[in-house]
Amino acid sequence: MSSSAGPGFVAVDSGGSGLRVVVGAAGRGPLARGASGEPVRTGSRGIDPGHLMEQLVPMARGLAAEAGIGRLDTAAVGAAGLASLGDALRAELPGALARELGVRRVALAADAVTAYVGALGPRPGAVIAAGTGLIAVGTDLTGWRRADGWGHLLGDCGGGAWIGRAGLEAALRAHDGRGGGSGRLLACAEEMFGPAAALPGHLYPRTDRAAVLASFAPRVAECADDDAVAADILRAAARHMADSAAAVYPETGAGAGAVEPLVALTGGLFNMGAPLLAPLDEELAKRLPGARRVAAKGNPLHGAVCIATDLATGSFTLPSDEKMLCVTSPAGGGDTVAPGADT
């Protein structure tokens, strides 16, 4: 392992498909990347800090070696579920990172915050992050606001599982002869899952029910051009998204010197393109007529890299938040990265 270079950082995006990790150095940017295929477990104490560390420590050591980084003194970790299931992570992760990797500065962020920073950087605005779920996050740089992100049974209105569920409901309405059904969506559902009668058996026994529902969302988008029911579902999704963005958008009118807040979209759901984006632009124009929409600069992992870089260079300016973004300088940091046995 080469240890000649200066101190570096590790940036982490922990989500539904596992950890994605970047090791880099301030001024030199990202130098090495890796990914685990295993999502961090959630147990009775919430997100399991031990399981995250088990995966992260050998990866971080290996990537530091690959990048020629001798010491990792900064870590930025964005984690799905942090706001509601992150108590153990907040309590234990900074100390564990100090002990295991010698880290001196830790930023622990909700994945919605890394999504925000990845999309807009450290400036005021609102970001809609949508994949299987949906959350909107906004900041005026003095604090954070979030809207929705409550999961597929309590909200995530307009997200992938929401759209897919609405599409399957419309399919089954057609099957039953109830009003509001779509024969086109029924045909798509049967093509994808088999006979309608077997659909409950495909869904309810699974543990990834939200993902199964979301897997039907692209079919709803495909039908929207010539199926009014599908188009209505995407219009309603767009309305929900605009509701959430409006709820977190910073108060404006702070004076001539204030930076104009922006709106950005991030996440895989927006890959469905025009069938969703066209109504969304219209709904955003109605709800936030003064807000300029810009393309997202990068993804949540990019956001974690930005946070780590700013933290390493002392230029970190984002507001802290008990649940969504905490920055700590754990005791015990500062050691050299111990050589990993598996590198």
Place this chain on the structure above:
Amino acid sequence: MSSSAGPGFVAVDSGGSGLRVVVGAAGRGPLARGASGEPVRTGSRGIDPGHLMEQLVPMARGLAAEAGIGRLDTAAVGAAGLASLGDALRAELPGALARELGVRRVALAADAVTAYVGALGPRPGAVIAAGTGLIAVGTDLTGWRRADGWGHLLGDCGGGAWIGRAGLEAALRAHDGRGGGSGRLLACAEEMFGPAAALPGHLYPRTDRAAVLASFAPRVAECADDDAVAADILRAAARHMADSAAAVYPETGAGAGAVEPLVALTGGLFNMGAPLLAPLDEELAKRLPGARRVAAKGNPLHGAVCIATDLATGSFTLPSDEKMLCVTSPAGGGDTVAPGADT
């Protein structure tokens, strides 16, 4: 055990809270009742016939002894989930009942069918059965139609979980400052489940998520008098129910001699009274202007008793249906009920 009386029947309602069982005799009606507190397990083969028999056989023997019934020659079993998860039950239950209890005639019915018969008896009409879930069933006495009953992620539109979920979603809209929220429902949700931020942690780890959602439905009804959001939720539920009833209501105009089809409501959800029943009457009047609504005569267990009685006396006239109602005369029936070791 007294074995002096003539042959009897066993009627069963298998649902979310376990088995409810009646033993009786044609002409003498129900003679003994029992209940198990344990819902029949659903495994990879669907509803587990072995687990149903494990609970039913000792209960049926005990109740037959209590009622002085020496032989049970007829069984009517209404089972939740039969239509979609009942393949193993259909294949194995009649033979098992013949072997274990000496039964000669078995009717195996979806719980929606026993609900129908319990409510309206063997006459044409439509029944809305609503508890945690919701299904509508109709018959013109030549066949059965069903609408909805797809479970809390695919439908059950207007049922208890649907109403509760909509109420909690509105509560969280208010929490977030999104449009369409209800501060009143938020206060109810926090009174019931604690701080809003903890709500996902109360719901998602549970296996009975639909029941947790449905537990909030009565609070929505309580708020409907002076909260427009809550009233709108119940109005939308009523509209969904009327959609389902209209989809299964028999075609009329069959001539002067035809019996007028009726509509009835059954299930615990209707205990919420006027806040739901008032909009439902209005929506039914719009969708089915000619249909007369009558009070349900009895519950699904009463429906199973009616089916067993008609089967025992040779007066059974309801149409069979591959998924919803099958009547068989299994080989091997006709033995005396073996004495139960546990009676």
